[in-house]
Amino acid sequence: MSLDLQLKQEISKAFSSLFDAELKVEDISLQPTRKEFEGSHTFVCFPYARLSKAKPEETARLIGEYLKENVEAVADFNVVKGFLNIVFSDATWVQVFTDIWKDENFGQYSDNGKEVMVEYSSPNTNKPLHLGHLRNNFLGWSVAEILKANGYDVHKVQIINDRGIHICKSMVAWSKFGNGETPESTGKKGDKLVGDYYVKFDQEYKKQIAELVEGGMDKETAEKEAPIFKEAQALLKKWEAKDPETYELWETMNGWVYAGFDVTYNAMGVDFDKLYYESNTFLLGKDEVVKGLEKGIFFEKEDGSIWVDLTEEGLDQKLLLRADGTSVYMTQDIGTAILRYRDFPNISQQIYTVGNEQEYHFKVLFIILDKLGYEWAKECYHLSYGMVDLPSGKMKSREGTVVDADELMQEMTDTACQHTEELGKIEGFSEEQAKELYYTLGIGALKYFLLKVDPTKRMLFDPNESIQFQGNTGPFIQYTHARISAILRKAEQIGVVPTEEDLKNLNELQASEKNVIFLLNDYMKKLAEAAENYSPDAIAQFAYDLAKEYNRFYQEVSIFNEEDQVALKFRIAFSSVVAKTIAKAMGLLGIQVPERM
RNA sequence: GGUUCCGUAGCUCAACUGGAUAGAGCAACUGCCUUCUAAGCAGUAGGUUCGGGGUUCGAGUCCCUGCGGGAUCACCA
Structure with missing residues (x-):
């Protein structure tokens, strides 16, 4: 059972035991304790003063005492105003870590039986891909991977215009x-x-x-x-x-x-997984429009063009077929959607990764599909993301102000090369390995830069200020992985192999170790959250926090100079779990992590 | 004009969906490489969360209003 759930159950028990009041587990929410206070989990008592019939501060104190008394895992607590900060014992944290360490499926939810389709990219074939497409592709691809990690069966598709x-x-x-x-x-x-x-x-x-x-x-x-x-x-x-x-x-x-x-x-x-071409779907769309016309769902104007009237929905009239019989964007999207459900009858949802400039379009599309009688229309979702702006404003392909995707990726790789050479870190690399590293770092920096931001928000990209390699960046996280890899290589070399028995004999942890375990323990929750909100940025933020906290540990705590063999072995196991988790989280963003850099 | 999204440190972004003294990175300044990778760590400075009301134990977050910005309202896609 998870630590959080266990704690919630105990709090619920405390309410019934202390106040004879019912507080359901699902109504309890915990939050991480702020750094300036001791503890890891905080229970906010203000909302429950009515239940406990006591002041929030008093409520917090009573519950804290109850937990310390009755729950072995709880070592201590402190109360600040109505906030109850809970301190778990080191043994509890060791146990939490051991569970994660042993769990082969950590980072992967079991199959939930649901099948979904994620569309992204979907370019026009009249011009090359640019920076906006990069955000789109990285976002859609990452959301698909995040859904997979949440147990969904995912089909990645695009419609090529x-x-x-x-x-x-x-x-x-x-x-x-x-x-x-x-x-x-x-x-x-x-x-x-x-x-x-x-x-x-x-x-x-x-x-x-x-x-x-x-x-x-x-x-x-x-x-x-x-x-x-x-x-x-x-x-x-x-x-x-x-x-x-x-x-x-x-x-x-x-x-x-x-x-x-x-x-x-x-x-x-x-x-x-599958490509759709507009040239194969627009005829189906036309058929559906004609059918809709026959059923009286659509109407025809004098010139022969076919329209849908959405004034009842508070929208306008929308053209579906031109007077000359040629189809428009909407026509083919109707056909594409229907074709996809024919190809994959079991999908429960279709996710369209398309810029927010098309919100109106998708609103209309879903209404039309609904009007045509397709039940699944209600489950269609427009994953709308913000534009990537340049300092000069919006990118316009016809005005030549776009940032070309190929060029940008090449520049990032070049920059990675330059940084690495300046730092003199390519000793022992073959030319091939070095090139691969530059690519991994350059693309990693770019992907992280684009994915760490809330997708719904528009973001700024300044070509003159090249993407950073320090701080909250992809390479920083990659670097942390490379550091750990070096430790693990050395551990293997000198034959340190931690076992579960070793961990059982460990009874004291450093603060930075506990902080890292807290983050690891939070990963599954973050993963679920990322899927729910279609937010790779939550994963990016997690990976950064984990790397940051590990680096603090790395700085403060020595591994190979540790005299206590149990502590040393734990730190190897611990480092290995962090490396794996970083690799998994970054993998969900499409970012590779190097063994050396 | 209608609809809609947004406004947080000099800059780029966070803030667990209403919780504590609003946090990171970059840029600036100070320390730390004879020790597991300094692409790192620690610290200093930087804020009337666009303005004004309201809701309540508590608001960056919810409501109203003003200002500023984006998107959209195409027989373009």
Whole structure:
């Protein structure tokens, strides 16, 4: 039984025994004791003064006395105002540690029988991935891993927006200005090449609009009448009509993009169990829209476009199918959602990792799915996260202010290399090992930087102030792991092998050891919390706290100079559990931890 | 304008979902490498939690209001 639960039960007993009052275990909440007071767990008594019919301070004192008297694990207590701080015996902490040490499944909840789907990434195929995508991918991937650790069966998916007006724009520009360029002929990554033509389209489009406006046309009309825009629209229609030539170009250019994306995903270290392509789902979406129209859920306007009226829900009318029959974003999302439930009928929830700029879209999508009669629509969840801002404001791909994902990852690796060389820490590393280390540290710093922040909040990234490697950072935690690894190597070398028997003979702990055990003991709770709130930041914070507290121990307490063999063996076991837990927690963030650095 | 999210140290972020004297990192300053990795540890300084009301034993957190900022309200995705 967990320490917390045990304590809660005893507090509940204390209430019935002392005050003849019923206080249910589930109504009791404990909080960590603040550092300035002695103890580890604090029970706040203010809310229960009514139950105990005594002042909070008095209530705290009575319960404290009861616990000290009746519960072996409780060694002492102190009361500050209405706060009851509980001190567990060292033997209790040793026991807590032993349980964790022996538990092979520590950090993994058992199978809960639930199946969920997590979507993330889901890029358009007209431009390369940027910093915003990095946050998205790291977040979605990490949430999926956290859910797995909580006992869920998780399917990682993405929807690749491979069709639509955006890719048609790149296709038009390439056809007009490309001169047959390919990734091979230019030596450019495919996604970058296609992205260049997307930018080229926009430049040309703007030029044409300006010309039309100069000729006396108003801006709004000009935007619709610009020849290059009309070409893109025409191409989209041709594509939907499966025009062979258009299809071939589309497949070729998407192929370039996928090859480029593969390189980026590989560097990011994210993966997927199944890929969905918009080109395979939008027709299903169209069918559903037509069905919905027949059922009277949707309505048709005079021009033939199909809409849903959401004014009753306090929203607007929303377009589902254009007058020319081509589909929009919403159309394919309807199809995709339905297809996924056909593929995986047992999933209890679908989680969409998409930026908060699309909150309205998902609100509407879920309502539409509900209107269409899909029960599971209520369980769809938009994991909405904040934008990554630059000091200059929002990133805009067409204005060239984006931070490119490939470039940023490379820069991080370079920075890691520079730091490591400055510190002279690559002694004994082969060139290959050194390169791997730089990558591990660079990407680790980047992932940690993006994941330690509450996902719902927008965050700032300053390219001029490169991501730190000291303090609350990925490398700091990685460093702690490397330090422990060195200790464990030495222990193995000199043949120190702790056993359960050794731990039984241990009866005194250092304060820093108890603090670390307290954190270890908290891990499962943090893990559950992280899943509940879809918050990798809770795991990041945990890993940092653990590393920080271990480093304090490392500084204050000697291991190999310890004369007491039992204490020495304990510290080896203890260090090994910390290293494993750091590795697991960081693993949930997609961050590798090195043995040496 | 409607809807919605946000405003915490000079900067980047926390605060166990209403608990104690609001905490970390960076930047600044002071110590600590003959000892298991100094990418570390210890310490100093830094706050009217945007302003003003309210709710209660208790508010950064909940309610109202003012100010400031973001997102969204597309036949873009």
